[in-house]
Amino acid sequence: MKWIVYILIAAVFLLSCKKEVAETVDTPSVVNKEQPIINTPPGFPEIPASIIEQVTPARVALGKKLFFDPILSRTGKISCGSCHKRELAFTDGQKFSEGVDGRLGFRNSPTLVNLLWSPIFMWDGGPQTLEAQVRLPLENHDEMDLNIVEVISRLNQNAEYVELFQAAFEQAPGPIRLAEAIAIYERTLISANSNFDKFEYQGNKQALSSLELKGRSLFNSEKFQCKQCHVPPLFTNYEFINNGTFIPGQDSGRYRVTLHFPDKGKFKVPSLRNIDITSPYMHDGRFTTLEEVVDFYASGGAGFSTQDMRITQKDITSDERQALVAFLKSLTDQEFLQKK
CATH class of the missing domain: 1.10.760.10 (Cytochrome c-like domain)
Known part of the structure; x- marks a missing residue:
């Protein structure tokens, strides 16, 4: 009878090994399967793999289009890019930026360069994340002045945006993905070759x-x-x-x-x-x-x-x-x- 016991023990051992292997396969470490869009520049802090994984071509393309599109403002005339111009390192050269209807803010537009490494945002650190910061100008009275509900409604009525959101996130336009897409684009704004x-x-x-x-x-x-x-x-x-x-x-x-x-x-x-x-x-x-x-x-x-x-x-x-x-x-x- 001992040999039967040994066989049963061996069978249990083999099954447990297979289970461990299966779990390892089912929960692989996060890997960016595509060529990374962003890389750590010489001398800079290492970019976390979790950030690199988020930055896909489809998401960057969507975020960039949103960043420069005045559809996000009430008047359809002001975009994020109105106050953050690449040729000025994503500032605007003005003491105070001009929003919808010529309204002026009360602080100078800061550069968006190298925000990937920043743990604090805006001059006073109000928003806790880059995604939270992205949403603030949209609804600010002196900037873009458009309720987020209306923003998302406009995007869902735009066939191109519906397609771009689907390609980037496999979802329809929504406030969370909107902020995420623009934040992902902003994280690609790495300046490290002076x-x-x-x-x-x-x-x-x-x-x-x-x-x-x-x-x-x-x-x-x-x-x-x-x-x-x-x-x-x-x-x-x-x-x-x-x-x-x-x-x-x-x-x-x-x-x-x-x-x-x-x-x-x-x-x-x-x-x-x-x-x-x-x-x-x-x-x-x-x-x-x-x-x-x-x-x-x-x-x-x-x-x-x-x-x-x-x-x-x-x-x-x-x-x-x-x-x-x-x-x-x-x-x-x-x-x-x-x-x-």
Whole structure:
């Protein structure tokens, strides 16, 4: 009888092995079967596989079309691309952007470059995700001013969009997929081929001039401490700080979201990539030149109680100013700006 017991044990063992193999096959790790549309640039944080998998040709095509289509605005005249132009690194060159019926917002349009790595969105960090951020301008009174229900109704009445949503998500147009598609397109807006990148991460030691190299040293120095907030390669630390621009009675920034006094006058530290062509500067577009920005920081700021302790008065020579500005201009990625 022992041999019967052994056979039964062996059979149970084999069946259990087959079950484990079947479960492994049924739950494979996430793999992008197509050639990835986005890749991690040299020197940058690794892009998670889960993000790469989401970025498919059909979804990018849909998101790009939505981004540049004024169908998403009440008047049919304003698109996301109206305030975020590629040739200006997805800014618009205006102090405040113009929405439907000529209405003006109250903050400068920030760049959309390298949002893939950003954990915070907009100047005050209100939306928690990029998808949430995408929806805000659609319904904002001063921007596109169109109820999301009407947005989706328009898309479902458009045969081309119905087909594009089906190709991208195998679903009809809806608010979640709308936001997801535009967010996916925005995650492809990777700028990582400036002269700085060629020097710092691609091994081309001739990419920066002697003046730009001097500016690089000053940027990284203890005297100016630019690198403390604008950390390469993304040139931001993704924090909220009062950089010395706040005066009581003005836009209170992060405080509008948290109602926490220490957040008064704090705004997201913006990336400096392509900074030379994203004028005007600061959350309110108060400065038009990089020289003005450098001089402002050297002045030490307005001094409100929440001002970041790193913003202090500094002596700066005209040569140092020139070198710092030259380095900032080396962060321009012409290849990115000229893409279609």
